Amino acid sequence: MLKIKTPKNARVKRALEKRAPKLVETGKKTLILQGTKTSSTLNAVLTEIYHLKKGGAVRFTRKNDNIRPFESGGETSLEFFSLKTDCSLFVYGSHSKKRPDNLVIGRTYDHHIYDLVEVGVENFKSMDSFTYDKKLAPRVGSKPFIAFIGEGFESVDQLKHLKEVLLDLFRGEVVENLNLAGVDRAYVCTALSSNRVLLTHCALRLKKSGTLVPRMELVEVGPSMDLVVRRHRLPNEGLRKEAMKTAKDQPKKKVKNVSKDAIEGKIGKIYIPDQKIGEMALPNKAKGVKRERREAKQKIADERTSKKQKEDAE
Template sequence: MQAEDATPLIPGQTKLVKAKTRRGKRYLESRAPKATEDAKRVLFLYGNQTSQVVKDVLTDLYQLKRLEAQKFTRKNENVRPFESGGETSLEFYCNRNNCPLFVLGSHSKKRPHNIVIGRMFDFHLYDALEMGVEELKAIRDFGAAGTRAQLGNKPCIVFVGEKFESVPAMALAKSLLLDMFRGEPVDKINLAGVDRVVMAVAMDDARLQLRQYSVRFKKSGTRIPRVALMEMGPRIIFSVRRYRLPPSDLQQEAMKQPKLGKKKEKNVASDSLAGKVGRIYMPKQNMDTLGLSKYKGTKRQRRESAREAAEARKQPKVAQLVAEGASTE
């Protein structure tokens, strides 16, 4: 049974989950917040009504993210990200499948061939962008060129047009596409492994074109090969419709960065010879009341002085008894 058949959680319900096994502990740690995020998983699902164009778009996008995606095949009537209360089921599905990104496909007379791309923060709806499919050329229409790229390789992502910086909807589209295609974070990249290029072109304020090319290395007569691009699909022209930006307080919370590195210790330094060197501040010491270790000789002197003090206390009592006896006579 797929996750869309399950009933969503009650809004406001909280439940503390504790791991009972080592495997469960590793699973919870993998879903915990991290300073460097992993590649975001994408949930592909359909709305109440769909068209063949929408199915082809979701199939091609899922093929590009197959290793980091989950796809539903049934209809979902209650998933409406732009309506009040319509995001409850969507948040439940994303939480159940550990997918902070989602792509929703639907079709209606008012909004034909509709695609909604959105993100989650703490598995609550963060932002969303609604686009319509105007033109589509699927991967299968490009023949063998659509199968040259290897799954799992990081693509080169190119954004063409200043609209991606000045228009809010296009800036949101750029951010969403980067999150979708960036893959796993790495420190170094082998250029021989960059086998495809994802290009997004801002045609105007409300239209963008998405294309994908495969990278071919051909002979150039030198040690450096000649790089050629061959379109491999999909080729999609989107028209931007509605978009939903995150609230300022939620955005501020989502943009928080943890403080990396160790906390600085006061009065502690490091030395190449002695290693860790510290400075200690001690209050003034009173040697009379200071508890120190006692040696045997010191203990013997204390016993003798205590014996002499006891004898000195007894002598006045003996003299007093002698005086009392003389007075009685």
């Protein structure tokens, strides 16, 4: 059982809210780890997946003997590592006589196992085995194209599930706008049979086409491998409904005294009360008011003096 943490102050509360599940997902981090026994091929596969996802992946190189994702109770350590590293995707490699060069790719929801896909790696070719112009090498953090070729991705359940997991694994950060110059790589997944998929990684070369849209050429830069689907486990219905929850479309609250016009656009009315200037209290330190009062008093005094002088003269 994982310990439930309660925030002790505002800083811890903000950190926990940042790790909590969100209605709109941001970029997912990937945890890459291995079992007690691995092969040289599997180590190379895990290393190259880490390089492909550099900046969005965490790599553990120590051996883990108590992780068995498909067995009951064998996922506790995996969920613990997912919570500590804040990773919602994981790639677990193991090697045995029964399942050689075995990869388990899975997703978590709220740091609990959501679904799993187990594949075997065959015909692996590393990046170093390909010769190409190094100027075409994809940049770290660039946005990839992902192409799925074959009817099996639409009709075979295990390939449909593998397609969803591979999309989450390689798509990177979720963005709304895309700059074509920043798209310099493509993952091509070809369904060779009902349980075998060829995965290749290619660089994109932009060439002139005589139009605004450039012509694209694919240059294979590796890695390349065959993925043979062995086992897969779909999420249970309750967890799936919780993970697929979306925000309801709430009607916008009507704003008072605001309307929209096709010509003038947004029109607003502002309420201004009647100004009663006669009842307004004037400030005591108004120099102009004091001067006017002095002039008025002087005028009254002059009028009285002139009137008194007239009376005396008569």
